[in-house]
Amino acid sequence: MKVLITGFTPFGGESLNPAYEAVKLLNNEIAGAEIVKAEIPTVFRESIKCLEEIIEKEKPDIAICIGQAGGRFEISIERIAINLDDARIPDNENNAPIDEVIFEDGENAYFAKLPIKAMVNEIIEEKIPAAVSNSAGTFVCNHLMYGLLYLIDKKYPNMKGGFIHVPFIPEQVVNKRNMAAMALDDIVKGLSCAIRAAVENDEDIKKTGGTIC
Amino acid sequence: MKVLITGFTPFGGESLNPAYEAVKLLNNEIAGAEIVKAEIPTVFRESIKCLEEIIEKEKPDIAICIGQAGGRFEISIERIAINLDDARIPDNENNAPIDEVIFEDGENAYFAKLPIKAMVNEIIEEKIPAAVSNSAGTFVCNHLMYGLLYLIDKKYPNMKGGFIHVPFIPEQVVNKRNMAAMALDDIVKGLSCAIRAAVENDEDIKKTGGTIC
Amino acid sequence: MKVLITGFTPFGGESLNPAYEAVKLLNNEIAGAEIVKAEIPTVFRESIKCLEEIIEKEKPDIAICIGQAGGRFEISIERIAINLDDARIPDNENNAPIDEVIFEDGENAYFAKLPIKAMVNEIIEEKIPAAVSNSAGTFVCNHLMYGLLYLIDKKYPNMKGGFIHVPFIPEQVVNKRNMAAMALDDIVKGLSCAIRAAVENDEDIKKTGGTIC
Amino acid sequence: MKVLITGFTPFGGESLNPAYEAVKLLNNEIAGAEIVKAEIPTVFRESIKCLEEIIEKEKPDIAICIGQAGGRFEISIERIAINLDDARIPDNENNAPIDEVIFEDGENAYFAKLPIKAMVNEIIEEKIPAAVSNSAGTFVCNHLMYGLLYLIDKKYPNMKGGFIHVPFIPEQVVNKRNMAAMALDDIVKGLSCAIRAAVENDEDIKKTGGTIC
Numbered sequence: 001m002k003v004l005i006t007g008f009t010p011f012g013g014e015s016l017n018p019a020y021e022a023v024k025l026l027n028n029e030i031a032g033a034e035i036v037k038a039e040i041p042t043v044f045r046e047s048i049k050c051l052e053e054i055i056e057k058e059k060p061d062i063a064i065c066i067g068q069a070g071g072r073f074e075i076s077i078e079r080i081a082i083n084l085d086d087a088r089i090p091d092n093e094n095n096a097p098i099d100e101v102i103f104e105d106g107e108n109a110y111f112a113k114l115p116i117k118a119m120v121n122e123i124i125e126e127k128i129p130a131a132v133s134n135s136a137g138t139f140v141c142n143h144l145m146y147g148l149l150y151l152i153d154k155k156y157p158n159m160k161g162g163f164i165h166v167p168f169i170p171e172q173v174v175n176k177r178n179m180a181a182m183a184l185d186d187i188v189k190g191l192s193c194a195i196r197a198a199v200e201n202d203e204d205i206k207k208t209g210g211t212i213c
Numbered sequence: 214m215k216v217l218i219t220g221f222t223p224f225g226g227e228s229l230n231p232a233y234e235a236v237k238l239l240n241n242e243i244a245g246a247e248i249v250k251a252e253i254p255t256v257f258r259e260s261i262k263c264l265e266e267i268i269e270k271e272k273p274d275i276a277i278c279i280g281q282a283g284g285r286f287e288i289s290i291e292r293i294a295i296n297l298d299d300a301r302i303p304d305n306e307n308n309a310p311i312d313e314v315i316f317e318d319g320e321n322a323y324f325a326k327l328p329i330k331a332m333v334n335e336i337i338e339e340k341i342p343a344a345v346s347n348s349a350g351t352f353v354c355n356h357l358m359y360g361l362l363y364l365i366d367k368k369y370p371n372m373k374g375g376f377i378h379v380p381f382i383p384e385q386v387v388n389k390r391n392m393a394a395m396a397l398d399d400i401v402k403g404l405s406c407a408i409r410a411a412v413e414n415d416e417d418i419k420k421t422g423g424t425i426c
Numbered sequence: 427m428k429v430l431i432t433g434f435t436p437f438g439g440e441s442l443n444p445a446y447e448a449v450k451l452l453n454n455e456i457a458g459a460e461i462v463k464a465e466i467p468t469v470f471r472e473s474i475k476c477l478e479e480i481i482e483k484e485k486p487d488i489a490i491c492i493g494q495a496g497g498r499f500e501i502s503i504e505r506i507a508i509n510l511d512d513a514r515i516p517d518n519e520n521n522a523p524i525d526e527v528i529f530e531d532g533e534n535a536y537f538a539k540l541p542i543k544a545m546v547n548e549i550i551e552e553k554i555p556a557a558v559s560n561s562a563g564t565f566v567c568n569h570l571m572y573g574l575l576y577l578i579d580k581k582y583p584n585m586k587g588g589f590i591h592v593p594f595i596p597e598q599v600v601n602k603r604n605m606a607a608m609a610l611d612d613i614v615k616g617l618s619c620a621i622r623a624a625v626e627n628d629e630d631i632k633k634t635g636g637t638i639c
Numbered sequence: 640m641k642v643l644i645t646g647f648t649p650f651g652g653e654s655l656n657p658a659y660e661a662v663k664l665l666n667n668e669i670a671g672a673e674i675v676k677a678e679i680p681t682v683f684r685e686s687i688k689c690l691e692e693i694i695e696k697e698k699p700d701i702a703i704c705i706g707q708a709g710g711r712f713e714i715s716i717e718r719i720a721i722n723l724d725d726a727r728i729p730d731n732e733n734n735a736p737i738d739e740v741i742f743e744d745g746e747n748a749y750f751a752k753l754p755i756k757a758m759v760n761e762i763i764e765e766k767i768p769a770a771v772s773n774s775a776g777t778f779v780c781n782h783l784m785y786g787l788l789y790l791i792d793k794k795y796p797n798m799k800g801g802f803i804h805v806p807f808i809p810e811q812v813v814n815k816r817n818m819a820a821m822a823l824d825d826i827v828k829g830l831s832c833a834i835r836a837a838v839e840n841d842e843d844i845k846k847t848g849g850t851i852c
Contacts, residue, residue, distance in 0.1 A: 012425070069426035073817050082293055082322060082347070086423030098421050099330075109295060109322035117312075127810035129820065134295070135348035138423035165426055170825055171766035178712050181768065183822035186809055208311050210299030210351035212225070213282035213378055286604050340597035342607065383612055384553035391499050394555065396609035399596055438851070495852035508719055508748060508773070512849030524847050525756075535721060535748035543738075560721070561774035564849035591852055634737050636725030636777035638651070639708035639804055 001033040003195060004060035006051060008067050008140070011042040011092055018169045019066040022187040031196040036060060042140050043093045044085060048147030055151065055159070062160045062198055063148055064114070066191065067141035069165035070172075073180040074129035075190040077116040078136040078163040079209075081146035082109045086138035102146050110149035112162030115201035117209050119164075122197035128190040129182070132209035136163055164194060214246040216408055217273035219264060221280050221353070224255040224305055231382045232279040235400040244409040249273060255353050256306045257298060261360030268364065268372070275373045275411055276361055277327070279404065280354035282378035283385075286393040287342035288403040290329045291349040291376040292422075294359035295322045299351035315359050323362030325375030328410060328417035332377075335410040341403040342395070345422035349376055377407060427459040429621055430486035432477060434493050434566070437468040437518055444595045445492040448613040457622040462486060468566050469519045470511060474573030481577065481585070488586045488624055489574055490540070492617065493567035495591035496598075499606040500555035501616040503542045504562040504589040505635075507572035508535045512564035528572050536575035538588030541623060541630035545590075548623035554616040555608070558635035562589055590620060640672040642834055643699035645690060647706050647779070650681040650731055657808045658705040661826040670835040675699060681779050682732045683724060687786030694790065694798070701799045701837055702787055703753070705830065706780035708804035709811075712819040713768035714829040716755045717775040717802040718848075720785035721748045725777035741785050749788035751801030754836060754843035758803075761836035767829040768821070771848035775802055803833060 007020025023037050038054050040047050055063060069076060083106050085097040116132055123130035136142040145163035152159050166187045173179040182190075220233025236250050251267050253260050268276060282289060296319050298310040329345055336343035349355040358376035365372050379400045386392040395403075433446025449463050464480050466473050481489060495502060509532050511523040542558055549556035562568040571589035578585050592613045599605040608616075646659025662676050677693050679686050694702060708715060722745050724736040755771055762769035775781040784802035791798050805826045812818040821829075 067426070072426065073812070073819065079297075080295055080322065084292075084324070086345075086421060088421055088423045088425060096421070098419050098423075099417070107322075108320050108324060109293065111297070111321060124813050127813055129809055129813050129818075131816070132299075134351060135424075137426040138347060139425040141426055170768055170821070173712075174763045174766055174768050177770070180712065180817075180819050182809070182820075183825055185824070186822055204312070206311050208299060208301055208309070210301045210311075211348075212301060212352045213280070213285065213350040213354055286599075286606065337600050340600055342596055342600050344603070383555055383608070386499075387550050387553055387555050390557070393499065393606050395596070395607075396612055398611070399609055493852070498852065505723075506721055506748065510718075510750070512771075512847060514847055514849045514851060522847070524845055524849075525843070533748075534746050534750060535719065537723070537747060558725075560777060561850075563852040564773060565851040567852055630738070632737050634725060634727055634735070636727045636737075637774075638727060638778040639706070639711065639776040639780055 001199060002036060002058065002060045003033045003199065004036045004054060004058055004063040006038045006040045006065045008040050008042045009092060012089055014172060017068050018166050018184060018187060019068050021184055022166060022191055023066055025188045026192060030192055031199040033199045040144065041092060043091045044095045044097060044140060044143055047140055047144045051144060051148060052151060064161065065144050065148060065163050067165050070168050071180060072165060072167050074131050075123055076131050076133035076165045077119045077194065078112060078133050078145060078165060079116055080109050080111050080134065081136055081142050081149055083146060084138055085143055091140050102143060103150050106150045110146060110153060113152055113160045114162035114198050115204035117207045118201040118205045119194040119197040120209060121205060122193040123190045126189055126193050128186050130190060133165060134211060214412060215249060215271065215273045216246045216412065217249045217267060217271055217276040219251045219253045219278045221253050221255045222305060225302055227385060230281050231379050231397060231400060232281050234397055235379060235404055236279055238401045239405060243405055244412040246412045253357065254305060256304045257308045257310060257353055257356055260353055260357045264357060264361060265364060277374060278357050278361060278376050280378050283381050284393060285378060285380050287344050288336055289344050289346035289378045290332045290407065291325060291346050291358060291378060292329055293322050293324050293347065294349055294355050294362055296359060297351055298356055304353050315356060316363050319363045323359060323366060326365055326373045327375035328414035330420045330422050331414040331418045332407040332410040333422060334418060335406040336403045339402055339406050341399050343403060346378060347424060427625060428462060428484065428486045429459045429625065430462045430480060430484055430489040432464045432466045432491045434466050434468045435518060438515055440598060443494050444592050444610060444613060445494050447610055448592060448617055449492055451614045452618060456618055457625040459625045466570065467518060469517045470521045470523060470566060470569055473566055473570045477570060477574060478577060490587060490624065491570050491574060491589050493591050496594050497606060498591060498593050500557050501549055502557050502559035502591045503545045503620065504538060504559050504571060504591060505542055506535050506537050506560065507562055507568050507575055509572060510564055511569055517566050528569060529576050532576045536572060536579060539578055539586045540588035541627035543633045543635050544627040544631045545620040545623040546635060547631060548619040549616045552615055552619050554612050556616060559591060560637060640838060641675060641697065641699045642672045642838065643675045643693060643697055643702040645677045645679045645704045647679050647681045648731060651728055653811060656707050657805050657823060657826060658707050660823055661805060661830055662705055664827045665831060669831055670838040672838045679783065680731060682730045683734045683736060683779055683782055686779055686783045690783060690787060691790060703800060703837065704783050704787060704802050706804050709807050710819060711804060711806050713770050714762055715770050715772035715804045716758045716833065717751060717772050717784060717804060718755055719748050719750050719773065720775055720781050720788055722785060723777055724782055730779050741782060742789050745789045749785060749792060752791055752799045753801035754840035756846045756848050757840040757844045758833040758836040759848060760844060761832040762829045765828055765832050767825050769829060772804060773850060
């Protein structure tokens with residue numbers, strides 16, 4: 001089995017992106033699966049194009065994109081991506097779309113094709129904070145997740161895929177007061193758990209992961 | 214023009230629901246439109262059934278459901294509802310569905326049929342905190358919002374509709390430390406602004422309201 | 427009985443200070459006591475000098491200074507002031523002392539001479555969030571509170587006094603995300619309760635108001 | 640030079656205390672100084688008695704007590720301890736004093752006898768979040784810090800000393816939503832930096848570390 005794991009380039013004034021820093025440190029084999037790693041530009045459109053080229057070349061069984069979620073306290077496994085871009089800040093090529101549809105012929109939203117509850121569970125059993133998230137935002141992270149799930153829907157029906165958001169790492173928050181962070185080492189361990197759960201679970205487990213609002 | 218505004222019954226151990234408390238205090242006419250008010254049970258399925266009966270009877274031009282979002286700092290206009298129930302706590306009839314589809318023949322998600330940015334803007338101009346939200350959660354609030362938009366999609370294509378979440382009011386947080394609240398009076402003013410914007414704007418305005426994650 | 431209530435001028439880029447806005451709206455008589463109101467400059471040294479002149483002129487029985495605590499969720503009754511200035515931002519005259527002693531002949535700290543638990547209780551019974559706070563910071567608020575308690579210690583042993591911090595009001599946070607606020611009307615009600623409790627309680631009540639850290 | 644470092648026993652329902660977990664992992668020599676380690680019971684009075692016995696036996700040049708500050712985001716170097724116990728929860732022997740003075744003949748408060756700004760600086764240069772804190776609370780942590788500084792004032796004028804609060808570690812927060820944590824490894828590194836700065840700086844550096852409120 002082959003698993004593609006991508007991480008974004010730094011954005012928003014940060015000098016690194018903990019997503020790609022963690023991806024680089026993953027083992028090349030997890031739960032018997034080969035891990036293929038790639039860096040993706042934090043740019044609308046170009047990110048999806050780049051992802052599609054790698055998928056076309058590597059033909060992975062599972063693709064999981066990783067992004068930075070500054071301010072979140074835990075590793076969050078995203079449940080759904082929506083067909084909409086609404087940029088609060090410009091991306092790395094200075095694009096700032098407002099309320100634009102990503103793919104005219106796409107669904108309003110796509111659910112992750114991953115055992116998200118099993119992934120959360122596996123991370124928590126390693127004693128690392130994790131949770132399901134019900135929104136990947138409306139910036140390039142949601143954009144890429146939507147693009148991946150659109151590609152699965154339209155072109156690669158046998159591929160599985162989804163998105164994971166990771167917190168800032170400590171060095172990013174030394175000058176930000178009261179901002180959550182997670183050690184890079186714990187992010188790497190958490191992502192490894194999530195990948196293992198994705199490789200080993202065809203069906204998701206039944207366990208609440210909802211939020212009231 | 215007729216506008217239906219609903220508020221939920223109290224849930225989660227609270228003795229009141231600020232959503233319905235605010236609905237009761239709205240004027241019976243806003244921006245020339247007649248305001249029809251209703252209370253909806255915080256119960257999966259029954260909430261949608263109850264809403265449908267009122268819509269069938271009242272034939273409103275616009276329907277906006279209001280719910281409590283404990284912990285949020287501002288009035289939030291919801292952008293999207295997803296086709297999934299995942300209850301972290303039981304509803305008022307002790308139902309606690311996990312990862313269940315709401316309507317088998319519904320879309321994965323529906324976008325609000327409301328000028329959400331114009332509504333946020335109108336509230337902020339009144340100097341009351343407001344924002345677009347990209348997730349209504351996975352409890353009865355999202356459930357009812359999804360049900361409303363499903364009904365619009367399938368049965369009432371000329372109706373507009375969506376969902377607004379409101380914070381706790383101060384009396385709910387006197388025994389909860391560091392928990393946000395908004396005065397009931399400000400919630401009423403904010404909802405009135407939102408309704409006015411919904412009545413007066415056929416098209417939404419172009420203004421960012423996105424989040425990075 | 428005469429009670430002096432002061433509020434600061436705006437600082438830190440704000441166009442108003444909710445402390446003085448609330449002070450202006452207080453009744454001129456509370457619990458039978460005459461309320462004397464004054465505005466105090468948000469300036470190290472000058473604030474204490476200004477306060478002392480008013481005390482000298484008015485000879486109040488109780489003096490309570492009110493300040494803005496941006497970010498706090500509740501009205502907080504300060505327990506203690508410390509003999510130290512450490513300015514994170516400049517004051518309104520561009521002073522920014524670092525680790526300077528306020529009065530060389532003062533104690534390291536002074537406890538409020540007010541029934542702080544009774545004051546919290548009275549506010550909460552009005553259903554408005556309130557709490558004891560164990561730090562008034564190291565800016566002009568702590569400076570003035572320390573100055574008041576130093577004056578009580580050295581010159582006015584029969585006077586009572588202390589400090590209350592109030593949250594932002596909603597209009598201050600419409601452009602700050604996830605920032606707590608309290609309606610001005612609730613701040614006024616809360617301060618009135620606090621003043622009544624200060625007038626009516628010679629001894630404080632025995633009720634926990636501590637924090638673990 | 641000899642440095643005594645203490646950590647508390649677990650309390651408040653936790654199965655471990657990150658303070659003592661970190662203390663155990665410190666090197667036995669830091670910046671040329673011998674490190675002596677001790678565990679202190681989370682109990683009013685007994686904690687101070689225990690600390691005094693160790694000081695009497697070990698005669699350290701510097702004593703730094705470490706405690707858990709659940710909810711804080713960074714390592715915090717405490718600036719001041721106050722002469723007051725006010726327990727929000729019972730200690731490990733079920734004592735819950737309310738507004739009790741710690742030592743009748745003590746000052747209202749004592750400032751840490753440590754170069755606190757230099758300590759914060761050294762930790763931040765290691766890229767680990769740190770800050771000065773202006774309140775150690777009113778529970779056993781403040782109690783022990785006050786006791787230590789009282790002993791320095793009354794009996795050991797040549798000893799230096801103070802208190803450091805550390806965040807939860809990740810395994811403590813997997814079942815607490817939106818709760819800050821810091822990797823144990825980073826806490827150990829941060830404490831080592833703080834100890835080095837305490838050993839190497841006779842005078843503190845001049846750098847703001849204040850808070851507005």
